[in-house]
Amino acid sequence: MKGRIVLLDTLNDRPAAALMVDGKLQDLLIDPPEDGPPGIGAILRGVCDRPLKGQGGMMLRLPDGQSAFLRQGKGLSPGQPLLVQVTGMGADGKATPVTTRLLFKSRYAIVTPDAPGLNIARSIKDEAERDRLLEIAHEAMSGAPNTFGLILRSAADEVDADALAEDITAMRDLAEAVTTDLDGEPELLVDAPDAHLTAWRDWASPEPDEVIAREGAFADLGVLEEIDAVLQDAVLLSAGASMMIEPTSALVAVDVNTGADSSLAAGLKANLAAAKDLPRQLRLRGLGGQITLDVAPMPKKDRRQFEDALRRAFRADGTDTVLAGWTPLGMYELQRKRDRWPLTALI
The missing domain is CATH 3.40.630 (Aminopeptidase)
Structure with missing residues (x-):
């Protein structure tokens, strides 16, 4: 099996995705159990619980009695609601690590509230293409809060203007809706992407030679054997x-x-x-x-x-x-x- 192949299947009745390059497993995504902590990339409204003296951090209350750890807690006080995004896994039952620097990520673009400016992936070298992308980005971000920024990912290279503008607008609208929803009790606002969505979003560059989405793809194309080896x-x-x-x-x-x-x-x-x-x-x-x-x-x-x-x-x-x-x-x-x-x- 030559080339860069993305396979979308299920494992243990949960979405799973595999990236095979020339027949060798390069990446693997499997959805965690639904009763676990929020996944990487989830955006939540948390409530400040208690500061960690000596560490400068803050513990937060999340939905369903779960907790989070924010490394920079300066200026925050208990009871204060806060929008946060999950950045990692809490090891051995520890609190979930989060950040207040939210990223709204899609296939082609990342909208960055509180980080203004338009940026293009360095891997896009052609100056004419960079100028085209900047023009599309300026138009799509017009009317957004001036605190919003945008990063165009490498997958945006040579993408159709209408498709790119639609992608940027969707992330901009989502970011606006979430960042104005501050007040209230702990709540999950944007769920973490599942394995299939993450694969579509993050394995887009370079463009796959083939995408195979069907039950049994892992068994038929050697992914299960590769997993056994891992x-x-x-x-x-x-x-x-x-x-x-x-x-x-x-x-x-x-x-x-x-x-x-x-x-x-x-x-x-x-x-x-x-x-x-x-x-x-x-x-x-x-x-x-x-x-x-x-x-x-x-x-x-x-x-x-x-x-x-x-x-x-x-x-x-x-x-x-x-x-x-x-x-x-x-x-x-x-x-x-x-x-x-x-x-x-x-x-």
């Missing part, structure tokens, strides 16, 4: 090397092994292969937080090459990841945002 701790790399990815309560441990070849050259090759595949593995497994790599033995002079490979790999990944660096014992540490459910909790 559920295993061991990941096979090139030349007999491997890495073990093992989540614990404190961190995610990654152990890189060379296999039968224990030479320093084999160690570097195994570490470079692990660096290249690690973002995909973490994305598919839904793993975040502290990640510690026990790399295969290699000369210290080769560490820079490994770091560069790791940096390139995570630059292409959509999740915020901090490359913290080496520990005194020769481990390499990362800090990755928890932006989806662990796969083991969804299967």
Whole structure:
């Protein structure tokens, strides 16, 4: 199966989407159970509950007795209603992380209340196309509050003017409706997009070669086998090397092994292969937080090459990841945002 293929199906009677590139699973989205906390991207009216002294944050009450944590709570007081958007997953039953910087995201555009200005994705290089997009954006945003901003995503490149204007207008109207609905008790105002909508919205660039939407697509086209492989701790790399990815309560441990070849050259090759595949593995497994790599033995002079490979790999990944660096014992540490459910909790 060659090319970039988007498959829309269900798993456990919940919407699911898979992105396959040349027959290899690159991304996987599965809707969480309905009785869980609000999903990433949901917009809610919360009510300030209590400040966290010493941390500068604020706990908020959400609908259905759930709670949220806002990192910047300065100037807020208990009982104050607040519009917030879910930014991550609350780990181990902790409060859901939220922000007051709302984003209304569609396939082509992102409307940004309280962040004015018109911006176009840097990946769109052609100056004539950028001028065309700016003209459409100015027209579509006319009449919106002057505090509203707009970001045109890379998928907007060469899109029909009417389709793009309709997309922008829909997000602008939604943003206006939500941002004027401040007063009241905790309430879900905009639900998180399901797996199918997220795939349509976020996998639009580059344009898929094919979209297959039907029951049984995962089984027929090898997605289920790919998922089974991801559920295993061991990941096979090139030349007999491997890495073990093992989540614990404190961190995610990654152990890189060379296999039968224990030479320093084999160690570097195994570490470079692990660096290249690690973002995909973490994305598919839904793993975040502290990640510690026990790399295969290699000369210290080769560490820079490994770091560069790791940096390139995570630059292409959509999740915020901090490359913290080496520990005194020769481990390499990362800090990755928890932006989806662990796969083991969804299967």
